Amino acid sequence: MQRSETLEDFYRRYPNIYPQREGIPHKAVGNFNVYSRESCGKYAPYNRRDYYKISLIIGQGNLHYADKTIEINRNALVFFNPQVPYAWEPTSEKQAGYFCLFTSDFIHAPGNASILESPLFQIGGNPVFFIDKKQESHISMIFQKMLSERDSEYIYKYDLLRNYVNLIIHEALKFRPADSCFIHTTAASRIVTLFVELLERQFPVDSVEHTLKLRTANDYATRLSVHPNHLNRAVREVTGKTTTEHITNRVVQEAKALLMHTDWSVAEIAYCLGFEYPAYFNNFFKKQTNLTPRSLRK
Structure with missing residues (x-):
């Protein structure tokens, strides 16, 4: 845990799994990317990243998050804050699902409300939401749309991708108990x-x-x-x-x-x-x- 892992570190750590796509400058996709989790079968080192991450985990493993370990023994949607160090230790052979990476610059685009103020990214909260089959299917569909849009030539695709990130966040907020969203009034x-x-x-x-x-x-x-x-x-x-x-x-x-x-x-x-x-x-x-x-x- 000597320093934060950057997006460039992430790509270097998986050069064969996540190659730079031909014709797209690395910097252009660095603010946002989305992938399948089939390759997440090895231990990811414990450290802090300089990017946000949302992961749909289909598989089992131990999430070492801050000073605690959370056992992921069923499908889960997980939100990672760059201020909190974490590591992923898979315990099942099957590792499926999706994840997306993005920086604060991607979210803070002109005219875009800040996703990062969402309670899902608050430090000290629980980042894990266990989901049922119906919820898994719905979230998977959103990630699949992200994958399709990422490789499209649509001129406004990053605006659309931000909307997909927002949609996942709002879907996750529905999973929370109504009394868990606290509004400051004093x-x-x-x-x-x-x-x-x-x-x-x-x-x-x-x-x-x-x-x-x-x-x-x-x-x-x-x-x-x-x-x-x-x-x-x-x-x-x-x-x-x-x-x-x-x-x-x-x-x-x-x-x-x-x-x-x-x-x-x-x-x-x-x-x-x-x-x-x-x-x-x-x-x-x-x-x-x-x-x-x-x-x-x-």
């Missing part, structure tokens, strides 16, 4: 949204040279231009937890991911997460998890 909820976005923006830590800039509730309050007590009241009112609890939980989550998915030393991880000495990090981690960093890694 000043407190807006402050909490800004706090959570600022917190998540510090992660993931993808280099040993990367250190957290904001470590305390006071740091976040200063950056948001509010009094620490006001921030803490708002956070507790909306979430039931203190600002410090949220910061602590997120640091622990990142520590687990770094311990499990990198070969960095405990001292390097401690430094990246803002601890002056490894002993301070060891004490903090053991207090929060009842495990030492080394025991979790083993």
Whole structure:
């Protein structure tokens, strides 16, 4: 997890599976592409990508996402945010379905509403939606239209492809329980949204040279231009937890991911997460998890 994987890295990793199409400059298709998943039968490395991805998974495997592992044991629609590192570990021979890759530039075309504000791409949410046969058939049809349109000569095909991405997102939103879509109606909820976005923006830590800039509730309050007590009241009112609890939980989550998915030393991880000495990090981690960093890694 040394750096984010780019679209160019993706194409280089699969030169025989996803060759550059003749007559189409690589840059021209780099903002959007769609493929069949038949070739997804090998382990995809755990790291952060610099592109968004929507995948219709027909097959089984383990999705290592942030600091947790989600077992995919039936058909699923999965949404990947470039801010969250992940890896795919197939556990069944059959790997079918489709996936599309796109960058924020593709979505932020003139006159196009931002897809990226969808709750499906929110950091900290559950990216996996298990689907039934009827839903699978419907989503597959949309991906098939994407494949057909990708290779067409229609002058407005990228506008149409953006609409197909929007359609998949709206179909997925229908799968969500009605009460899972939260609309901010108070000043407190807006402050909490800004706090959570600022917190998540510090992660993931993808280099040993990367250190957290904001470590305390006071740091976040200063950056948001509010009094620490006001921030803490708002956070507790909306979430039931203190600002410090949220910061602590997120640091622990990142520590687990770094311990499990990198070969960095405990001292390097401690430094990246803002601890002056490894002993301070060891004490903090053991207090929060009842495990030492080394025991979790083993």
